[in-house]
Amino acid sequence: MDLFNQNIVQNILPFDGEAIYHGLVIDKKQCDFYFQKLFNEIPWENDQAIVFGKHYITKRKVAWFGDKEYNYKYSGVTKQAHIWTPELLQLKQKIEKISETTYNSCLLNLYHTGEEGMAWHSDGEKTLLDNGTIASLTLGAERKFSFKHKETKQRIDVILENGSLLLMKGTTQKNWLHRLPPTKKVFSPRINLTFRTIIL
Numbered sequence: 490m491d492l493f494n495q496n497i498v499q500n501i502l503p504f505d506g507e508a509i510y511h512g513l514v515i516d517k518k519q520c521d522f523y524f525q526k527l528f529n530e531i532p533w534e535n536d537q538a539i540v541f542g543k544h545y546i547t548k549r550k551v552a553w554f555g556d557k558e559y560n561y562k563y564s565g566v567t568k569q570a571h572i573w574t575p576e577l578l579q580l581k582q583k584i585e586k587i588s589e590t591t592y593n594s595c596l597l598n599l600y601h602t603g604e605e606g607m608a609w610h611s612d613g614e615k616t617l618l619d620n621g622t623i624a625s626l627t628l629g630a631e632r633k634f635s636f637k638h639k640e641t642k643q644r645i646d647v648i649l650e651n652g653s654l655l656l657m658k659g660t661t662q663k664n665w666l667h668r669l670p671p672t673k674k675v676f677s678p679r680i681n682l683t684f685r686t687i688i689l
Contacts, residue, residue, distance in 0.1 A: 501647055502636060506661030508645075514587055514626075515652035524628040526576045527680050533599055537566045549605045555594035559689055561616060570594060577682075580626065584684055588656050590622045592684035603630070603675025609637060609666040612657075618686040623662075625655040630679040637666045 502508045515523070533550035553561060554577055555570035573581065577595060585591055600606070612623055625634075627649040634655070636645040649655060657667070669681075 501645055502661065502665065503643070503645075505638065505664035507656070507658040508636065508647075508661055508665075509656040509658060510647060511587060511654040511656070513650060513652045514583070514654045515628075517652065520628050520652045523576055523580060524680055526574075527597065527628065528599070528678065530574070531597060531599075532571065533597075536598075539566060547605070548601065549607070550599040550601075552597045553594065554597065555687065557689075559594075559687065561594070561614075561687060580682065581684060584624045584626060584654065587654060588622055588624050590624070590686075592624065592686055593689070594685055594687045596683045596685070598681040598683070600630070600632070600669070600679045600681070602678065603632065603672040606671035607669040609668045611639075611662045611666050612683075612685070613662050616687050616689075617662075618688055620659050620663075621686045623657045624684040625649070625657065626682040626684070627651060627653050627655075628680040628682070630675050630677045632675060632679055633670060633672070635668050635670055637668075639664055639666060 498509060498511050500507050501510050531552045533552055536547040536549050536551040538545045553568045553570040554573050557570070558572065559570050561568050561570060581592060581595065629651060631648060631650050634647050634649050637643070647655070
């Protein structure tokens with residue numbers, strides 16, 4: 490199923506979770522400003538993961554930010570958070586107002602081209618707030634984002650535009666996988682900010 494973007498708030502999942510698509514929440518001028526600030530000033534590092542005992546280093550780059558310099562472990566690798574920048578705080582406050590939720594951390598992903606993506610997974614780390622909201626903000630290149638139900642295998646695809654917001658809520662992580670499929674049709678970079686609540 491393909492869901493093309495419309496600027497109406499809607500749950501794009503048919504059952505077993507909530508993925509609330511808000512469409513565009515930031516105008517193009519603001520998107521350009523924040524993209525350039527984050528692209529040039531964030532201390533990006535290649536992501537790492539340990540899968541079945543093998544160590545992988547991705548082309549995709551990441552950075553963690555939060556209320557304090559806590560440690561966070563995912564994919565077998567421990568990350569340390571940086572303290573919020575002024576720009577990230579501005580975006581956090583805007584997203585908190587829209588989502589009516591507070592967040593204490595953010596994982597930033599930098600995809601240089603469409604050939605960089607993310608495999609099927611769910612955000613089910615024990616340090617995440619159970620059934621908490623994860624707010625996903627897109628800056629830069631428009632990309633397809635996919636959901637797959639863990640049991641029925643039903644697929645839902647949505648196009649995430651520059652300046653758009655997607656909220657994953659409730660039991661979504663328990664029942665659905667998600668991914669950013671690679672594509673050879675996108676040549677420009679995308680920054681994705683995922684605001685979340687970590688239990689410290």
